[in-house]
Amino acid sequence: EVQLVESGGGLVKPGGSLRLSCAGSGFTFSSYSMNWVRQAPGKGLEWVSSISTSSEYIHYADSVKGRFTISRDNAKNSLFLQMNSLRAEDTAVYYCARVSGYLQEWGLGTLVTVSS
């Protein structure tokens, strides 16, 4: 069974940093590109970032470019999102998702709250 489990969310002050993790299991993690997608409370889905299988291609939404860094460790079947200079508008549930041309599998998400 494919599983994606996010962790690392929590409450952080504006300007602070947080590192999210996503553990994949039940599939060959290194064979799939991965994405982060977020959803602010009561709002729609917003793509955040994507990373290819060997990290050769990385892309960011304009809203997070220069502040967030996506990475992966295929040996540990893990995806990461380093979030710096956090703002109130970054408050959201962050999902990791497996890519197969589309977002084929999703995790349950981890909540990030940016507030003083």
Add this chain to the structure above:
Amino acid sequence: NFMLTQPHSVSESPGKTVTISCTGSSGSIASNYVQWYQQRPGSAPTTVIYEDNQRPSGVPDRFSGSIDSSSNSASLTISGLKTEDEADYYCQSFHSGNHWVFGGGTKLTVL
């Protein structure tokens, strides 16, 4: 910036058919595949349509997708509506080849 526009909400009765539209702001919506995701309250999204009109295994054939180039729109049609179809639905496509774009979402009420 490229945007996908969906109606905020739609409603229909059980057993009926409903169609949700997704209109591209520029370019040709047919240039990139469109996906549709279903999100029930309190749950993560799941895919109901990918590559314009393909259904993942396990998704009933009551769900179908199409593209209309004349209106630069994609559509998700759900026939034989069931109360369990009540959810938010999001279309998704691509911009500049490598940026993922979501529509604003449509709340489907089955009443």
